[in-house]
Amino acid sequence: MTQHSVHESQPSAGWDADRYDSQFGYVSALAGGVVDLLAPLPGETVLDLGCGTGELAATIAARGARVIAVDGDPAMVAAATGRLGSGVLLADGHDFRIDEQVDAVFSNAALHWMTRPAEVVAAVRRALRPGGRFVAEFGGAHNVAGILAAVRAALAELGLTEGARMPWYFPSPGQYATLLEEHGFQVLRMDYFARPTELTDCPRGVADWVVMFGASLIGHVPADRREAVLARINDLAAPTLLRDGRWYADYHRLRFAAVREPAGASDAAAVG
Numbered sequence: 458m459t460q461h462s463v464h465e466s467q468p469s470a471g472w473d474a475d476r477y478d479s480q481f482g483y484v485s486a487l488a489g490g491v492v493d494l495l496a497p498l499p500g501e502t503v504l505d506l507g508c509g510t511g512e513l514a515a516t517i518a519a520r521g522a523r524v525i526a527v528d529g530d531p532a533m534v535a536a537a538t539g540r541l542g543s544g545v546l547l548a549d550g551h552d553f554r555i556d557e558q559v560d561a562v563f564s565n566a567a568l569h570w571m572t573r574p575a576e577v578v579a580a581v582r583r584a585l586r587p588g589g590r591f592v593a594e595f596g597g598a599h600n601v602a603g604i605l606a607a608v609r610a611a612l613a614e615l616g617l618t619e620g621a622r623m624p625w626y627f628p629s630p631g632q633y634a635t636l637l638e639e640h641g642f643q644v645l646r647m648d649y650f651a652r653p654t655e656l657t658d659c660p661r662g663v664a665d666w667v668v669m670f671g672a673s674l675i676g677h678v679p680a681d682r683r684e685a686v687l688a689r690i691n692d693l694a695a696p697t698l699l700r701d702g703r704w705y706a707d708y709h710r711l712r713f714a715a716v717r718e719p720a721g722a723s724d725a726a727a728v729g
């Protein structure tokens with residue numbers, strides 16, 4: 458991977474990269490479909506936005522593409538650098554800038570963490586050459602609705618709703634396709650599907666998932682009440698998310714492919 462510079466601000470951080478790989482490896486393991494949709498070609502440059510520990514960036518690089526991996530979390534950037542060697546940038550997906558235009562921007566399981574999506578789509582558009590593609594999968598409407606319902610109910614029962622913050626943006630396919638079109642993309646494909654996923658490496662089930670991904674939901678809970686909250690979340694989630702002794706996360710995904718309209722195409726939002 459060659460050198461490049463980036464001009465960015467950094468979002469707040471706090472990922473446990475080791476735990477992410479050991480307990481939640483399914484996030485990248487289940488992403489084969491979106492990598493196939495990207496169909497990276499030898500010699501092209503692909504930017505992986507929200508690369509995490511770099512597993513999928515490495516997969517894309519192994520297919521012969523040059524990869525620029527971007528993440529907003531220092532621990533993830535360190536892990537990805539360990540895996541990829543170079544070409545990993547610490548930057549916020551809302552306003553990153555690179556000093557070149559790439560052939561494709563790819564993203565898996567990351568766009569829903571970026572809660573100002575218009576800024577993200579504008580930044581992606583800026584990073585793409587005209588005709589370049591934006592291919593991604595992320596959480597769509599109703600994603601983890603059962604987990605969220607259990608968290609909200611547990612916090613309410615225990616009088617701990619004050620301070621909880623919903624950290625995600627889960628749009629419907631129509632909302633996200635419209636956003637892409639408003640920013641000068643042609644939407645070639647927009648799939649929306651339920652993907653219940655077994656939490657095979659989470660002995661405490663949904664509680665483990667909430668500890669990994671739900672820091673904004675439960676981070677305000679005093680330490681001495683944390684275990685009670687997690688236990689109650691599991692109690693409340695069990696009727697819908699525990700089946701035959703196996704825990705599931707009730708994922709709903711959006712998977713899309715879009716192309717930056719070539720220069721001169723009808724493009725009302727040609728901003729940058």
Ligand SMILES: C[S@@+](CC[C@H](N)C(=O)[O-])C[C@H]1O[C@@H](n2cnc3c(N)ncnc32)[C@H](O)[C@@H]1O
Nearest residue numbers: 485507508509528529530549550565566567570
């Ligand atoms: C669930 S992980 C997915 C990682 C990887 N793409 C994968 O498939 O395993 C979400 C990633 O998005 C990154 N992320 C969240 N918000 C971000 C932001 N505003 N800018 C850049 N990266 C962000 C996180 O740091 C994290 O590495």
